[in-house]
Structures are given as structure tokens and as C-alpha cells.
Amino acid sequence: MNIADYDNTITNAMFLTKVDNIYVMLHSAIMKRDMDIVKHKISDNIYNYYENIVNDLKNNHEIQMYGEFNIASSNIRNIKIDENFIIVEVDMLTRFLDYVIDEDSKKIKRGVNDHRKEQHDILTFIKKIDAKPLEPSRHCPNCGASMDISKTGKCDYCNAIFNTLDYDYVLTKIN
Amino acid sequence: MNYKNNTIIKMFIALMLLNISLLFNMNYLHADSGFDSSYDSSGSSWDSSSSYDYSSSSYDYDYGSSSGGGSYSGKHIDYHFDGAIYVIVSIILTLILNSYMKRKSIGNRSIYLTIIIALLYILGNILYGSYFFITCFSMGYFSFLFFGVPIIAFTGKRTKGRTSNFNYFELNGKFDDLNTNELQTKLFNIYKDVQIAWSNNNLGPVRSKLSDELYNSYQMQIDSLIQLNQRNVMDDIEFHRMIVTNDVINGNAEELYIRMEVTCRDYIVQNKNGKEKVVRGNPKYLNDYIYMMTFVRTIDGKVDNCPNCGAKLDSGASSICSSCKSVVVHGSDNWVLTKKKMLEQTRR
Numbered sequence: 001m002n003i004a005d006y007d008n009t010i011t012n013a014m015f016l017t018k019v020d021n022i023y024v025m026l027h028s029a030i031m032k033r034d035m036d037i038v039k040h041k042i043s044d045n046i047y048n049y050y051e052n053i054v055n056d057l058k059n060n061h062e063i064q065m066y067g068e069f070n071i072a073s074s075n076i077r078n079i080k081i082d083e084n085f086i087i088v089e090v091d092m093l094t095r096f097l098d099y100v101i102d103e104d105s106k107k108i109k110r111g112v113n114d115h116r117k118e119q120h121d122i123l124t125f126i127k128k129i130d131a132k133p134l135e136p137s138r139h140c141p142n143c144g145a146s147m148d149i150s151k152t153g154k155c156d157y158c159n160a161i162f163n164t165l166d167y168d169y170v171l172t173k174i175n
Numbered sequence: 176m177n178y179k180n181n182t183i184i185k186m187f188i189a190l191m192l193l194n195i196s197l198l199f200n201m202n203y204l205h206a207d208s209g210f211d212s213s214y215d216s217s218g219s220s221w222d223s224s225s226s227y228d229y230s231s232s233s234y235d236y237d238y239g240s241s242s243g244g245g246s247y248s249g250k251h252i253d254y255h256f257d258g259a260i261y262v263i264v265s266i267i268l269t270l271i272l273n274s275y276m277k278r279k280s281i282g283n284r285s286i287y288l289t290i291i292i293a294l295l296y297i298l299g300n301i302l303y304g305s306y307f308f309i310t311c312f313s314m315g316y317f318s319f320l321f322f323g324v325p326i327i328a329f330t331g332k333r334t335k336g337r338t339s340n341f342n343y344f345e346l347n348g349k350f351d352d353l354n355t356n357e358l359q360t361k362l363f364n365i366y367k368d369v370q371i372a373w374s375n376n377n378l379g380p381v382r383s384k385l386s387d388e389l390y391n392s393y394q395m396q397i398d399s400l401i402q403l404n405q406r407n408v409m410d411d412i413e414f415h416r417m418i419v420t421n422d423v424i425n426g427n428a429e430e431l432y433i434r435m436e437v438t439c440r441d442y443i444v445q446n447k448n449g450k451e452k453v454v455r456g457n458p459k460y461l462n463d464y465i466y467m468m469t470f471v472r473t474i475d476g477k478v479d480n481c482p483n484c485g486a487k488l489d490s491g492a493s494s495i496c497s498s499c500k501s502v503v504v505h506g507s508d509n510w511v512l513t514k515k516k517m518l519e520q521t522r523r
Contacts, residue, residue, distance in 0.1 A: 004425055011425040013469045017513050021388035028395040031402075067403070068443075068455075069396055070210035073516065095213065116213060137482045137503045146483070146501035151391045 001076045006086050007127065012076060015169070019090050019123065020071045022171050026050070027066045027096075033058055040153025040162040043172040057100075062109060067097030068116055077122065085126040088169070092121045124173035126165075134167045207409065207441060208373035209393060211517035212464060362433060362470060363414045365512055369393075370409045370439070376401055386471060386513035404446045405454065411461065412439040420467070424474065431470045431510065434518070438463050463521045469514040 003015050010018075022041045029038040035051045042050075057064055071094050078089040095118050099111030138147045142160035147153075153162045164170055365384045372381040376397050382390055400406055414437055421432040442456030481488055486498035495502055 008426065011423070011428065011430060013423075013430050013471070013514060014428070017386055017388045017469075020514070021392045024392040024395050028398065031399060065399070065403075067399060068210040069399070070207075072211075095210075135482065137501045146499075148391075148502040151394070 001079050003076060003079060003088065006079050006081060009133070015088070016074050016076070016090070018169060019074055019092070019125065022125075022169075023071060023074075023092060023094070023123070024069065026171070027069060030054060030064050031066055033063065036154045036159075036161065037152045040149060040164045041171060043170060046171060046174065061103040062100050063103055065097065065099050065101055065111075065113070067099075067113060069096040070094065070116075072118075081129070084129060086129060088125045088127075090123045090125065092123050094119050094121070122173075122175040123171055124175075125169040126172050127169045128165060131165075132167050138162065207464065207517065208370050208407070209515055210396065210407070211466070211515060212441065212462070212520045359414075359417050362431075362468075362510060363417065363435065363437075365470070365510065366435065366437070366466075366468065366515075367412050367414075369512060370412055373397070374406060374408045374410065376406045383509075384511055386511050389513055389515075400443075405443055406446075406451075407441075407443050408458070409439050409441050412437060415463075427474050429472050429474050430513075431472075433466075433468045433470060435466045435468055436463070437466070438523075461523045463519075463523065464517060465519040467516045467518055468512060470510040471513045472508055472510050474508075 001012075003010060003012050022038070025038040025041060029035050030050060030053065033054045035047055035054055039047050053064075071092065073091070073093045075091045076088060077091045080087050095116040097111075097113045097115075098117050099113045100109045101107060102109055138149050139145065140147055140155035140158060140160050141163060143155060143158040145155055145157045147155060147162055149162050149164065153164065154160075155162070365381075368384060369378075369381050372378050373393065378385070378390060378394055378397065385393070414435075416436040418434045419431060420434050421430075423430045423432070438461050440458050440460065441462050442453050442458045444451040445454045479488060480486065481496040481499060481501060481503055483501045483503075484496065484499040486496055488496060488503055
């Protein structure tokens with residue numbers, strides 16, 4: 001499927017690179033126990049779901065580790081358009097070490113760190129049909145500071161969150 | 176040579192070696208920027224399931240109905256027919272066991288299966304005598320070849336993304352700024368520089384050679400390595416072959432799809448008390464990697480000056496303005512790596 005047929009601002013390769021980056025950011029945010037890093041790239045329900053997981057980890061003084069994280073393959077599975085959004089489904093196959101360590105002792109509490117598990121997900125992304133073009137230089141909607149939204153959506157100065165949905169694809173569902 | 180022929184030939188060779196390798200642990204441990212390759216001992220050159228899982232099944236016999244004692248003089252055994260059935264049943268049982276272990280994320284599957292096969296052989300020898308080995312090995316060997324290999328070759332799981340037949344473009348003058356050899360050298364050097372930066376846990380030197388997203392993805396993965404006091408070393412990187420599989424112009428960007436074959440050493444070290452110790456992989460071995468990479472360059476609409484202050488920007492797809500420190504994603508008229516996917520990995 002060719003996403004350029006639905007959205008002429010992006011190619012399949014560029015879209016899948018974006019998808020890979022969002023997925024890595026999501027897992028990185030879980031490891032760092034700070035979901036605000038990726039909040040701008042995910043929907044509220046996904047954010048709330050993982051925020052609860054992160055809060056549990058913090059309460060138990062645990063850190064979730066995703067080692068040797070690799071996206072083995074990502075492919076566009078389906079594209080459709082409704083009244084307001086372009087909706088894209090992606091097949092994602094990832095391999096990573098999945099284990100939990102104690103925050104203080106760094107000892108493994110759950111999982112294994114000697115072989116990677118393989119995970120298959122179906123991710124759903126949406127973009128507004130009337131999305132504005134992303135400017136080369138991105139700025140905080142609150143204070144105007146420069147932001148690197150591929151790295152984090154939270155402003156380093158005022159902690160406001162960049163609203164990606166007005167400009168670009170956002171992850172709304174993980175199966 | 177197509178994929179299926181490769182699989183059958185490799186399984187044939189693997190089966191011939193199995194009787195030697197029964198007592199040895201065949202560990203494959205690999206790595207890569209972006210962790211494209213696998214350190215799992217159950218990882219194979221083609222897939223997460225090892226070819227040795229299938230080949231070891233040829234020795235998983237069930238001789239419950241055979242005669243006991245040290246010889247077969249008491250009962251007649253139809254070695255041709257019974258041997259083939261035993262092998263097919265063994266293959267099915269091995270596939271079930273392999274699938275179960277994969278679902279439970281049990282590592283070292285090939286080791287467990289090899290040990291099981293060896294124990295069954297020993298048990299068979301105890302029950303039926305040493306003639307068991309000679310007979311069932313030879314019958315099982317050939318039965319597996321004619322029954323098991325086609326079953327596995329045509330029903331086994333394939334690694335996604337493998338290309339056995341593909342069209343490739345002769346570059347000859349296709350890119351007006353570089354000839355074939357120059358482009359080949361340039362793209363390989365991008366790959367090599369990225370791997371070296373990855374090895375040093377420092378992507379700063381290669382930011383201009385990576386797309387914005389890929390740079391940040393790799394940086395996040397390096398952050399997790401730093402957290403564990405680890406680094407993924409890749410050295411002795413050598414180029415073997417490169418083929419352009421596609422060249423696409425989309426809007427103001429040109430995308431080049433490259434199949435690249437390289438060799439390198441690949442392992443992870445951890446720093447403990449100032450000394451680095453290997454924790455995954457093996458620096459003694461060279462690995463053959465085949466990648467599918469995507470390089471992108473901006474044809475039109477590239478931003479040369481900072482939109483905030485007007486200062487000249489560095490080369491690369493994104494950069495931090497040296498004057499006002501704004502992060503600017505501006506595209507590049509040089510090739511930048513935007514995607515790297517492992518197609519095949521083999522340890523020498």
C-alpha cells in the first residue's frame with residue numbers, strides 16, 4: 001500500500017521511519033518512567049494506560065528494561081480515510097530483552113536478559129486531513145522555545161506538551 | 176539461487192554435521208546498530224527458529240514397538256517403512272516442541288533439542304543394541320532427506336523481508352553527481368561511520384548522516400546501553416557487495432533502496448570497575464550481514480538557513496543552529512540513512 005496516494009506529504013519509507021521512532025520513544029519513555037517524553041506522539045488512552053504502568057513501577061521501586069531493542073520489520077497493513085482523519089494500520093515486529101530490575105540494587109526481579117523475545121503488534125496511527133504542515137523549526141505552543149519533537153514532546157522550559165495531532169501522525173491504538 | 180534451494184542445501188549440510196555436533200553447543204551471538212542482529216543462541220541466520228531445530232529431529236525416534244535386546248533377530252523390523260514413520264513423527268514432535276519453547280520464550284532451543292535427540296539415541300542403544308545406531312541413523316538420515324526436508328523447506332517459517340529474486344538497477348551514470356563506485360563508497364562509509372559512532376555510544380559525529388527520526392531512535396537505544404554501562408562494539412567492518420534495488424522520487428525527496436552485504440565483529444561489552452568485559456556475542460567470530468537500507472536526499476525545498484535567525488545551517492537532515500540553538504529539520508542534498516533492516520545474519 002502506498003501512503004502517498006492518501007497523503008502526498010510523505011512516502012512509505014518516511015512514514016515507517018516515523019512509526020519506528022514513535023515506537024522506540026514509547027519504550028524509552030517506559031524505561032525512563034516519564035511518559036511525558038512521548039505524550040505528544042500518542043493518544044490520551046495510550047498515554048493513560050502506560051502512565052498507570054509507570055506509576056506502578058515507581059511505587060514498587062522498579063525499572064522496566066527493554067534491552068537490545070530492535071524493530072525487525074514494520075509494514076503498512078491498511079490505509080483508510082474517514083471524515084476527519086487518515087487512518088493507517090501498521091504491522092510491527094520487534095525483538096528485545098524484557099526484564100524488570102530493582103531501582104536500587106539493579107538486580108533482576110522479573111524476566112530474562114539473555115535472550116530476546118519477539119513481539120508482534122498492530123499499531124494504528126491517525127492524522128488530521130486538514131493537518132498543518134510541520135515547519136522546519138518547531139516551537140513550544142506556550143512559550144515559543146525551540147523543541148526537538150523527535151526526541152521529546154515536552155518543552156524543556158515550561159513543560160508544555162507539543163500538540164502533534166494538529167500537524168502529524170499520532171499513535172492511537174496498539175493491538 | 177532461490178531461497179528454497181538454499182534452505183534445503185543448508186539443512187542437508189546441517190544434518191550431515193549433526194552427528195558430529197550432537198555434543199556441541201552451537202551458539203550464535205550477534206549485535207548491530209539498532210540491534211538489528213540477534214545475540215540469542217536460538218537465533219539463526221534466517222529466522223528466530225534455528226535450522227538446527229529441524230535437522231536435529233531426524234534422530235528423535237520412538238522405538239517402543241521394536242524388539243528388545245542387543246539384536247534384532249527376535250523380530251523383523253521394516254527399517255525402510257518404520258524408519259520413515261519414526262522420522263516423520265520425530266519431525267512433527269520436534270516442531271511441536273520447538274513451537275512450545277518459542278511461545279514460552281525459552282532460549283537455547285537447539286541445545287535442548289540436540290540433547291533430547293542424543294539421549295534418545297543412547298536410550299535406543301541400551302534397548303536395541305549398537306546396531307540401532309547404524310540402522311536408524313542411515314534409514315532416518317535418508318528418510319529425513321526425502322520426507323522431512325521438503326516438509327520443512329516448504330512449510331517452515333521464513334524470515335520476513337528476504338529477497339531471493341529482485342530487480343536491480345545498473346547505476347552507470349544514473350546519478351549525475353557520482354558514478355557507481357563513488358556512490359558505493361559513499362554509502363558504505365555512511366554505514367561504517369554510523370556503526371563506529373554506535374560502538375562509541377556517541378552519535379554526534381554522524382548526526383548529519385542520519386535522518387532525524389533514526390538519529391533519535393538510535394540515541395534512545397544508546398541511552399539504555401549507557402544506563403547499563405554497556406556498549407555494542409562493531410569492528411573489522413568490511414564491505415562485500417551492494418546492489419541498488421530501487422530508486423524512487425517522491426515529491427521533493429529521492430529514496431534509494433540498497434541491499435548491502437558486509438562482514439564485521441559484533442559483541443556487547445560492559446564496563447565494570449574500569450574494565451570492559453564481553454557480556455553478549457563473541458569477538459572471536461566474524462559475522463556476515465545482509466541489510467536492506469534506505470537512503471534519502473532532498474531534491475527540492477532544502478532549507479539552507481535557520482528560519483529563526485537566518486544563520487547558515489550545517490549539512491545533514493537536521494541540525495542545531497549554531498547561532499540561536501534552534502533545532503531545525505531541513506532536509507539534506509547529501510544522502511542520509513533513514514532505515515536499516517537486517518535481512519540475513521550468519522556467523523562464520
